[in-house]
Amino acid sequence: xxxxxxxxxxxxxxxxxxxxxxxxxxxxxxxxxxxxxxxxxxxxxxxxxxxxxxxxxxxxxxxxxxxxxxxxxxxxxxxxxxxxxxxxxxxxxxxxxxxxxxxxxxxxxxxxxxxxxxxxxxxxxxxxxxxxxxxxxxxxxxxxxxxxxxxxxxxxxxxxxxxxxxxxxxxxxxxxxxxxxxxxxxxxxxxxxxxxxxxxxxxxxxxxxxxxxxxxxxxxxxxxxxxxxxxxxxxxxxxxxxxxxxxxxxxxxxxxxxxxxxxxxxxxxxxxxxxxxxxxxxxxxxxxxxxxxxxxxxxxxxxxxxxxx
Amino acid sequence: xxxxxxxxxxxxxxxxxxxxxxxxxxxxxxxxxxxxxxxxxxxxxxxxxxxxxxxxxxxxxxxxxxxxxxxxxxxxxxxxxxxxxxxxxxxxxxxxxxxxxxxxxxxxxxxxxxxxxxxxxxxxxxxxxxxxxxxxxxxxxxxxxxxxxxxxxxxxxxxxxxxxxxxxxxxxxxxxxxxxxxxxxxxxxxxxxxxxxxxxxxxxxxxxxxxxxxxxxxxxxxxxxxxxxxxxxxxxxxxxxxxxxxxxxxxxxxxxxxxxxxxxxxxxxxxxxxxxxxxxxxxxxxxxxxxxxxxxxxxxxxxxxxxxxxxxxxxxxxxxxxxxxxxxxx
Amino acid sequence: xxxxxxxxxxxxxxxxxxxxxxxxxxxxxxxxxxxxxxxxxxxxxxxxxxxxxxxxxxxxxxxxxxxxxxxxxxxxxxxxxxxxxxxxxxxxxxxxxxxxxxxxxxxxxxxxxxxxxxxxxxxxxxxxxxxxxxxxxxxxxxxxxxxxxxxxxxxxxxxxxxxxxxxxxxxxxxxxxxxxxxxxxxxxxxxxxxxxxxxxxxxxxxxxxxxxxxxxxxxxxxxxxxxxxxxxxxxxxxxxxxxxxxxxx
Numbered sequence: 001x002x003x004x005x006x007x008x009x010x011x012x013x014x015x016x017x018x019x020x021x022x023x024x025x026x027x028x029x030x031x032x033x034x035x036x037x038x039x040x041x042x043x044x045x046x047x048x049x050x051x052x053x054x055x056x057x058x059x060x061x062x063x064x065x066x067x068x069x070x071x072x073x074x075x076x077x078x079x080x081x082x083x084x085x086x087x088x089x090x091x092x093x094x095x096x097x098x099x100x101x102x103x104x105x106x107x108x109x110x111x112x113x114x115x116x117x118x119x120x121x122x123x124x125x126x127x128x129x130x131x132x133x134x135x136x137x138x139x140x141x142x143x144x145x146x147x148x149x150x151x152x153x154x155x156x157x158x159x160x161x162x163x164x165x166x167x168x169x170x171x172x173x174x175x176x177x178x179x180x181x182x183x184x185x186x187x188x189x190x191x192x193x194x195x196x197x198x199x200x201x202x203x204x205x206x207x208x209x210x211x212x213x214x215x216x217x218x219x220x221x222x223x224x225x226x227x228x229x230x231x232x233x234x235x236x237x238x239x240x241x242x243x244x245x246x247x248x249x250x251x252x253x254x255x256x257x258x259x260x261x262x263x264x265x266x267x268x269x270x271x272x273x274x275x276x277x278x279x280x281x282x283x284x285x286x287x288x289x290x291x292x293x294x295x296x297x298x299x300x301x302x303x304x305x306x307x308x309x
Numbered sequence: 310x311x312x313x314x315x316x317x318x319x320x321x322x323x324x325x326x327x328x329x330x331x332x333x334x335x336x337x338x339x340x341x342x343x344x345x346x347x348x349x350x351x352x353x354x355x356x357x358x359x360x361x362x363x364x365x366x367x368x369x370x371x372x373x374x375x376x377x378x379x380x381x382x383x384x385x386x387x388x389x390x391x392x393x394x395x396x397x398x399x400x401x402x403x404x405x406x407x408x409x410x411x412x413x414x415x416x417x418x419x420x421x422x423x424x425x426x427x428x429x430x431x432x433x434x435x436x437x438x439x440x441x442x443x444x445x446x447x448x449x450x451x452x453x454x455x456x457x458x459x460x461x462x463x464x465x466x467x468x469x470x471x472x473x474x475x476x477x478x479x480x481x482x483x484x485x486x487x488x489x490x491x492x493x494x495x496x497x498x499x500x501x502x503x504x505x506x507x508x509x510x511x512x513x514x515x516x517x518x519x520x521x522x523x524x525x526x527x528x529x530x531x532x533x534x535x536x537x538x539x540x541x542x543x544x545x546x547x548x549x550x551x552x553x554x555x556x557x558x559x560x561x562x563x564x565x566x567x568x569x570x571x572x573x574x575x576x577x578x579x580x581x582x583x584x585x586x587x588x589x590x591x592x593x594x595x596x597x598x599x600x601x602x603x604x605x606x607x608x609x610x611x612x613x614x615x616x617x618x619x620x621x622x623x624x625x626x627x628x629x630x631x632x633x634x635x636x637x638x639x
Numbered sequence: 640x641x642x643x644x645x646x647x648x649x650x651x652x653x654x655x656x657x658x659x660x661x662x663x664x665x666x667x668x669x670x671x672x673x674x675x676x677x678x679x680x681x682x683x684x685x686x687x688x689x690x691x692x693x694x695x696x697x698x699x700x701x702x703x704x705x706x707x708x709x710x711x712x713x714x715x716x717x718x719x720x721x722x723x724x725x726x727x728x729x730x731x732x733x734x735x736x737x738x739x740x741x742x743x744x745x746x747x748x749x750x751x752x753x754x755x756x757x758x759x760x761x762x763x764x765x766x767x768x769x770x771x772x773x774x775x776x777x778x779x780x781x782x783x784x785x786x787x788x789x790x791x792x793x794x795x796x797x798x799x800x801x802x803x804x805x806x807x808x809x810x811x812x813x814x815x816x817x818x819x820x821x822x823x824x825x826x827x828x829x830x831x832x833x834x835x836x837x838x839x840x841x842x843x844x845x846x847x848x849x850x851x852x853x854x855x856x857x858x859x860x861x862x863x864x865x866x867x868x869x870x871x872x873x874x875x876x877x878x879x880x881x882x883x884x885x886x887x888x
Binding site: 087095098099101105230281291299300 | 362368370422423425426427428429430432433434436437438440441444445447448449450451558559562565566569603608609610611613614615616617618620621622625
């Protein structure tokens with residue numbers, strides 16, 4: 001086994017996991033507090049990438065572009081919440097699935113109309129394009145390292161907000177007992193809008209960071225959305241801690257699995273079979289994990305208290 | 310019982326569908342036979358899904374997976390018959406049996422695990438399972454991976470019916486639709502259907518009066534899966550092609566849209582929904598209006614997306630609510 | 640010698656961070672109407688839920704008709720003759736009155752893996768259901784949707800559904816909740832009739848109803864039965880007066 005490769009893949013796993021966490025954090029709060037299925041969360045991720053590509057083009061700087069993107073996606077999230085989603089909180093999940101599915105179609109098509117069907121590239125500044133030798137002999141792309149750092153930073157910040165501030169107290173209260181925050185006399189509508197905008201901005205952040213690595217293209221939101229849903233369901237809907245742990249888990253399993261599964265399968269299966277089965281199995285692995293978790297714990301790993309309702 | 314206006318409208322629709330191939334013959338445009346064939350197959354799948362969603366309250370977000378299973382059976386059979394000369398694999402009855410059995414087994418496994426969960430978890434786990442099947446189809450190079458499989462020879466029904474004839478295929482599909490409609494009608498009114506509908510309405514009460522809903526729900530899940538698998542068998546023969554895209558989660562979303570569009574609480578709802586969905590797609594994408602050099606029709610989803618939201622917000626009961634009422638209670 | 644149909648021994652349940660049931664022992668004799676009263680939060684509904692199997696106790700033992708209920712699920716308990724009505728009306732709202740009762744009859748007429756037979760034409764289900772509706776005075780509402788019933792009628796249907804499960808014993812969780820005076824009088828009359836045929840555990844706040852119907856009354860405070868006895872004994876019990884009756888009015 002190639003240990004350097006394993007190390008690199010573990011880092012990549014963390015990087016994917018942290019991106020997933022940024023998406024999952026917003027989504028799990030929306031699920032948990034508002035009991036709302038939002039399939040269009042991936043669209044904010046996509047818009048983050050497209051906005052950043054455009055702003056970077058205008059300003060000539062990725063960092064400036066990124067700084068401009070965050071409030072833009074935050075605002076977009078708030079607009080979407082106020083216009084379309086607000087009335088859906090009280091509806092059943094089926095309605096929410098339908099309506100947010102409609103939103104996805106709209107965002108994808110609008111993106112195609114505005115930016116065209118061909119994907120975009122976000123150019124990185126030189127210092128991020130470089131590699132860093134964190135382990136001697138194993139250069140690692142600086143930008144990926146930056147993603148990991150930003151991811152941990154935001155995760156820490158989020159933890160601080162949720163665990164230590166008044167806003168966080170309300171969010172936690174809402175996730176475990178929706179009626180209670182109403183009884184506390186809090187302006188729920190505003191709180192929901194704010195949380196939704198925050199979630200959108202986090203998704204946008206994930207999108208703008210994923211943009212330079214993957215390609216910025218239509219539909220990028222959907223594939224990551226499914227992964228994100230897997231994350232929050234495994235973690236337990238409404239739980240930030242669960243989302244974090246599940247995100248890292250999924251990131252690691254997916255990344256490391258994809259690169260090492262062929263070798264592992266080679267040990268147990270005939271080479272021919274292993275070669276054909278490996279790609280299929282490695283992309284199925286996280287879904288298997290989810291099925292396994294839900295079969296044993298139908299409420300996910302860390303169900304917030306009171307969700308048993 | 311006197312014929313209610315609803316009854317007349319439903320009957321008129323079925324009669325129209327029955328004579329459609331002759332109408333298109335007469336118009337000299339067989340394109341519509343193919344289009345309606347596709348609509349009716351999706352209607353069959355939507356009907357089966359409505360047993361779960363509309364009557365059972367189980368929002369399965371992975372129903373396209375079973376269509377995929379049924380379709381891939383045909384594709385794989387044709388592939389081996391063509392590549393390896395295994396003739397019996399082209400036998401339509403063997404393919405049909407395998408399609409039904411395969412979708413039953415897969416629905417049984419998926420259902421057994423998924424039905425332990427509720428609400429959002431159920432939606433997500435069914436979606437995840439269908440994505441699993443999607444990715445396994447993408448991963449199998451032998452059967453074309455991403456690109457799918459072209460079916461060079463349709464199922465051989467041993468002379469009973471010639472699926473290569475578009476008109477015979479259409480009538481097979483139409484007949485299947487009638488059978489599935491009648492099946493659903495009986496099922497919903499049966500003791501079994503009573504349990505399914507009761508569990509949707511109030512699961513706590515069902516348990517309190519002595520039902521263990523799990524096994525009934527699982528049975529419904531398998532029945533729905535098998536019917537969707539059958540739809541897949543038909544779909545593969547109609548398209549002469551299968552690909553993983555059949556199973557993509559957005560295809561499952563389309564089926565849900567059809568159901569909601571048509572109205573969940575009525576037998577014919579999914580049929581109307583499937584018709585409306587695909588006709589809307591055809592209509593919107595052929596809007597000739599051009600704004601600033603862009604043909605609006607090309608961006609039809611820009612209209613369709615918000616339309617869905619409007620339907621959810623303001624026309625909750627779908628087309629069904631615009632038709633004259635059948636009876637007060639269903 | 641009297642036989643107990645239900646015996647609860649040293650039941651303990653922590654619920655929502657509280658000790659909702661505290662070493663509670665209580666019994667219901669065969670054919671008796673045993674009422675349970677107590678202030679809000681005394682653990683009455685928690686007790687009912689443990690009896691039906693909706694939640695399981697931390698420790699203690701429940702015996703019903705000679706069987707230990709520990710390992711029996713909610714549906715299984717229904718099948719050995721334990722029926723309940725809900726404190727908050729819990730019916731099949733989009734079904735008709737008849738369908739509600741018929742579904743309960745169906746639950747106790749063998750398995751329901753019949754895919755073809757029409758429920759509406761099945762006299763084996765419909766006749767018993769209509770009998771019960773007649774008994775509860777709801778037969779003229781048989782084809783009405785539950786959602787269109789008055790509150791009083793819905794409360795009556797609650798009991799009709801429980802009766803349709805061929806019970807040995809009824810657990811009635813505040814059957815009069817939210818009822819007008821006239822409606823509850825009618826229900827008291829119904830319960831008086833049922834009393835001779837079933838053992839009944841009645842949880843109720845309406846004191847007039849309780850004292851006129853009950854053979855014995857237990858007073859529950861903080862998860863414990865502070866007194867059990869005939870209505871007369873309870874009325875004159877000093878502890879009960881202090882803890883409960885005094886503060887009620």
